[in-house]
């Protein structure tokens with residue numbers, strides 16, 4: 419039984435916080451999430467009891483932090499079902515995608531090759547590929563969407579249309595419309611054409627069970643801050659043989675075995691070869707704690723909770739003529755909508771005046787307007803601590819919230 423009241427008590431940000439002098443209702447969880455006290459405590463533990471550098475000393479403090487880093491890596495591997503040495507720490511999802519771009523694609527793509535993406539992708543899963551194409555002469559091509567979605571069929575069509583696709587990169591769950599792709603089937607299609615698949619898990623790993631081995635994707639990326647963890651830390655999970663073949667992206671201490679005056683360098687095995695410099699140690703400790711926290715609640719329970727809130731909100735919103743919903747059938751904790759005749763940012767400002775945090779605009783997916791036919795949307799997104807009462811208050815504010823000018827002149 420999912421005990422929402424108990425879950426909410428774990429989060430200091432939910433403890434009578436106000437925005438605009440109203441109780442804070444946070445519905446921008448696709449952007450970032452609140453941290454439970456145990457994560458905050460774990461991060462503090464690094465500064466108050468464990469400060470030292472990892473992999474760099476022969477004294478107990480260093481050993482202890484090495485153990486913590488190893489524990490987090492193991493926790494993450496268990497959570498996504500990968501091998502422990504397939505987990506590379508990065509500063510977040512964005513850096514993880516860039517690591518694949520610079521560590522894999524830069525070496526392996528050439529003029530005439532193609533990278534397959536979609537126009538629904540977040541900037542982080544578009545711009546690194548543009549840069550790689552500028553550097554290699556390869557080309558980015560776009561999958562044709564079917565009913566706003568990337569389907570197995572649309573990916574097959576792309577492989578029929580374009581030769582030499584070497585890499586595909588898609589969000590597992592889109593950050594504007596919340597549609598989930600069939601990653602396993604799409605990975606199999608990519609592999610049958612000799613291409614690799616990078617799965618951007620920024621919006622899926624925090625919300626639903628993920629099995630890296632079963633999906634058989636080549637790379638999986640995600641950020642801790644979207645799953646109750648700290649900012650500034652995330653992961654690339656990659657098949658080990660690919661990680662071993664990839665070039666390093668950052669170079670420095672902690673990633674090399676030796677180097678000499680002839681500029682010869684021997685690097686450590688993955689994942690260490692990608693983790694140059696001092697790691698974000700308190701964040702790594704907090705990340706491990708966040709994964710443990712979510713695992714204890716149960717990722718299936720979290721997914722079900724998001725879906726129940728989604729169904730509940732949609733059942734009420736779709737009765738309202740003035741509300742246009744762009745993803746009624748995505749069921750993944752993200753609802754993108756507009757109020758007829760109201761600019762998205764004005765609606766978000768009105769909601770802010772009522773203490774409700776949502777996001778408006780293009781949500782970093784700057785080609786999404788082609789899919790929805792509008793320059794901007796309002797996005798509400800839930801997480802494990804979002805209550806039905808908060809969703810009710812949000813719906814009430816949309817329906818009975820008054821004129822948008824109230825937000826500016828009250």
Ligand SMILES: Cc1ncc(COP(=O)(O)O)c(C=O)c1O
Nearest residue numbers: 510511512540542589593620641
């Ligand atoms: C689908 C998707 N990809 C990538 C990112 C980038 O994540 P980060 O800013 O944590 O690196 C986001 C963030 O919103 C996202 O939603």
